[in-house]
Amino acid sequence: MDKNWILRDLATIWHPFTQALTAPPPIPIVRAKGATLYSETGEAYLDAISSWWVNLHGHAHPVIANAIARQAEILEHVLFGGCTHPQAILYAERLLALLPEYSRVFYSDNGSTAIETALKMVFQASGEAKTLLSFEGAYHGDTFGAMSAAGKTHFNRPFWPYLFEAVSIPPPFFGREEESWVAFERAIRSGRIGAFIFEPLIQGAGGMRLHSDDLLAKMVRTCREKGIFTIADEVMTGFGRTGPLFACSRLGIWPDLLCLSKGITGGFLPLAATLAKEELFNAFISPDPKRAFLHGHTYMGSPLGCAAANASLDLLLLPECEEARGKIEFSHRRVQKEWEGHPKLSRVDVLGTILALEYRVDAASYYNPLKSRLSDFFLSRGILLRPLGNVLYVLPPYCIQEEELEKIYSAISETLEW
Ligand SMILES: Cc1ncc(COP(=O)(O)O)c(C=O)c1O
Numbered sequence: 001m002d003k004n005w006i007l008r009d010l011a012t013i014w015h016p017f018t019q020a021l022t023a024p025p026p027i028p029i030v031r032a033k034g035a036t037l038y039s040e041t042g043e044a045y046l047d048a049i050s051s052w053w054v055n056l057h058g059h060a061h062p063v064i065a066n067a068i069a070r071q072a073e074i075l076e077h078v079l080f081g082g083c084t085h086p087q088a089i090l091y092a093e094r095l096l097a098l099l100p101e102y103s104r105v106f107y108s109d110n111g112s113t114a115i116e117t118a119l120k121m122v123f124q125a126s127g128e129a130k131t132l133l134s135f136e137g138a139y140h141g142d143t144f145g146a147m148s149a150a151g152k153t154h155f156n157r158p159f160w161p162y163l164f165e166a167v168s169i170p171p172p173f174f175g176r177e178e179e180s181w182v183a184f185e186r187a188i189r190s191g192r193i194g195a196f197i198f199e200p201l202i203q204g205a206g207g208m209r210l211h212s213d214d215l216l217a218k219m220v221r222t223c224r225e226k227g228i229f230t231i232a233d234e235v236m237t238g239f240g241r242t243g244p245l246f247a248c249s250r251l252g253i254w255p256d257l258l259c260l261s262k263g264i265t266g267g268f269l270p271l272a273a274t275l276a277k278e279e280l281f282n283a284f285i286s287p288d289p290k291r292a293f294l295h296g297h298t299y300m301g302s303p304l305g306c307a308a309a310n311a312s313l314d315l316l317l318l319p320e321c322e323e324a325r326g327k328i329e330f331s332h333r334r335v336q337k338e339w340e341g342h343p344k345l346s347r348v349d350v351l352g353t354i355l356a357l358e359y360r361v362d363a364a365s366y367y368n369p370l371k372s373r374l375s376d377f378f379l380s381r382g383i384l385l386r387p388l389g390n391v392l393y394v395l396p397p398y399c400i401q402e403e404e405l406e407k408i409y410s411a412i413s414e415t416l417e418w
Contacts, residue, residue: 005028005040006025006026006028009025009026009028010025013026024372024376027039027045027379027384028040029045031060032047032059032060033058033059033060034058034059034397034399034400034401035047035048035058035059035396035397035399035400035401035404036059037051037059037384043382044382045379045382045383045384046382046383046384046396046400046404046407046408047059047384047396047397048378048383048384048385048394048395048396048408049384049385049386049393049394049395049396050263050267050395050396050397051267052262053204053236053241053262053263053395054262054263054265054266054267055263055266055267055397056239056240056263056266056267056312056315056316056321056397056398057266057312057315057316057321057397057398057399058397058398058399059267059397061266061315061399063311063314063315064265064266064268064308064311064312064315065268066311067307067308067310067311068268068269068304068307068308068311070307071087071303071304071307072304074303075303076303076304077299077302077303077304078303079298080107080296080300080301081296084301085301085303085306087303087306087307087309087310088107088301088303088306090306090310091105091306091309091310091313092105092273094310094313095260095273095275095313096275098245098246099246099254099258099275101254101277102254102258102275102276102277103276103277103278103281104275104276104277104278104280104281105273105274105275106121106273106274106275106276106293106295106300107271107272107273107297107300107301107306108272108273108274108297108300109270109271109272109297109299109300110141110261110270110272111140111141111146111233111235111236111259111261111262111272112140112141112142112143112146113141113143113261113272113297114233114235114259114260114261114272114273114274115140115141115143115145115146115149115197115231115233115235115259116141116143116145116146116295117259117272117274117295118197118231118257118259118274119132119145119146119149119195119197119231120145120293120294120295121257121274121276121280121293121295122194122195122229122231122256122257122280123194124284124293124294125229125280125283125284126194126195126229128194130192130193130194130195131165131166131167131192131193131194132148132149132164132165132166132167132193132194132195132196132197133166133167133169133184133187133188133193133195133196133197133228134149134150134151134166134167134168134169134196134197134198135168135169135170135171135198135199135203135211136151136168136169136170136171137153137171137203137206137207137209138150138151138153138168138171138197138198138199138203138206138233139153139155139199139203139204139205139206140197140199140233140235141235142155142156144159144162144163144164145164147159147163148163148164148165148166149166149197150166151166151167151168152168153206154365154366154367155205155366167187167190167192167193169183169184169187170183171198171203171209171211172211172212172215172216172219173209173210173211173212174210174211174212177212177215180211180215181215181218181219184219184222188222188223188226188228193228194228194229195228195229195230195231196219196220196223196228196229196230196231197230197231197233198216198219198230198231198232198233199232199233199234199235199236199237200213200216200232200233200234200237200247200248200250200251201213201216201237201242201247201250201351202236202237202242202247202351202354204235204236204237205388206388207356207358207388207389207391208349208354208356208388208391208393209349209356210349210351210356213250213251216251217251217252217253220251220253220255221253224253229256229257229280230255230256230257231255231256231257231258231259232247232248232254232255232257232258232259233259234246234247234248234258234259234260235259235260235261235262235272236262238260238261238262238263238264239260239262239263239264239312239316240263240316240321240322240325240352240353240398241263241352241353241354241395242351242352242353242354243325243326243329243351243352243353244352245316246258254277256276256277256279256280257274257275257276257277257280258274258275259272259273259274259275260272260273260274260275261273263312264305264309264312265305265308265309265312266308266309266311266312266315266316267397268308268312269302269304269305269308270299270305271301271302271305271306271308271309321398324398324399325352325353325398327402328352328353328396328398328400328405329350329352329353331402331405331409332350332353332354332355332394333350335348335355335409335412336348336349336350336355339357339412339416342416343360344359344360344415344416344418345357345358345359345360345416346358346359346360353395353396353398354393354394354395355393355394355395356391356392356393357391357392357393357412358390358391358392359374359390359391359392359415360390361390364389364390365389365390366388366389367389368389368390370387370389370390371387371388371389371390374387374392374415375387377411377414377415378411381407381411381414382407383407383408383411385408392412392415394408394412396408
């Protein structure tokens with residue numbers, strides 16, 4: 001039966017970022033609980049990457065599952081143009097209470113659409129065709145605006161001719177802040193920059209690389225002084241991944257727009273939110289209907305998604321959740337100390353619940369063959385990890401237990417003996 005699912009998948013489905021000719025067949029998962037995924041034949045896989053960074057509290061969590069079920073019996077969906085509903089209002093009120101610098105929530109479906117929304121807000125508000133500024137190696141999603149914002153990267157190579165222009169500067173990596181600041185100042189001086197977009201503190205898909213919060217904060221402050229919009233992409237970092245609820249809280253300045261998705265529903269349903277300040281919202285207020293923000297999505301603010309988001313937020317705000325995040329960070333830091341300076345590794349980084357290791361290789365890249373060797377090895381140990389080339393990261397659901405983390409660390413230790 002298990003095999004049957006694989007054959008039926010291979011006959012019908014086109015998977016993302018997957019070379020169908022050479023990729024191993026997909027792993028058919030039929031149920032999940034806590035941090036573990038199960039195949040139909042009963043193999044268990046520890047989900048060490050929170051199913052593409054979305055799961056916060058564990059799979060099939062009853063609080064969220066019940067909230068969705070209850071909502072489905074009351075109101076499953078209603079159009080958001082001209083209608084509203086209690087779950088969306090409640091969730092917006094709660095988010096804004098946590099993030100009081102913002103006063104408006106624009107819902108959409110996923111990380112890319114949260115970014116598209118932010119870009120279109122600043123483009124329409126400014127009314128001038130200015131350029132975006134972003135960090136080299138950024139990843140903001142796969143729609144055209146999100147790809148353009150990231151600049152030309154290996155993820156979007158076939159689409160380069162179709163992207164709009166963005167200026168990419170080196171991120172303020174620790175030890176390389178000067179290079180980044182010089183490039184930033186040069187870009188700002190050109191007078192061409194209309195908005196600055198960044199993943200705060202850590203670049204996710206670009207290789208889980210940390211950078212200086214101080215210098216990033218200085219860049220955001222400079223943009224504010226020069227009237228340049230700032231957009232924080234907290235699609236990965238939001239909802240506690242880096243320790244505090246939102247990574248931008250470490251900057252001491254809140255960007256004009258904050259994009260959230262991934263963990264927003266605890267990993268149950270697609271939903272996203274772009275948060276804006278009142279000043280930006282006011283730029284769209286006019287007797288002229290054409291000045292309204294011209295953007296929307298069919299399932300934006302879906303009642304089911306918002307019910308899941310409210311339930312996930314209930315769990316996130318429990319003291320136990322903060323404690324669980326603290327414990328993960330503590331464990332990560334312990335192995336970081338152990339592995340730092342290991343000849344097989346060029347870096348070991350920890351930021352909140354995220355642990356990242358970079359293996360020394362001749363040609364570091366997303367396509368480095370170490371990627372599949374590592375993922376095959378971890379699968380054979382019952383662990384689901386998805387290295388970014390020669391960068392391995394662990395980004396677990398907050399419910400992960402100490403023994404489960406130990407199992408992951410011990411498998412990683414084995415790879416250091418290769
Ligand atoms: C920082 C960041 N922004 C945006 C996205 C795009 O999100 P989605 O895949 O939900 O469109 C991702 C996805 O990995 C991301 O990591």
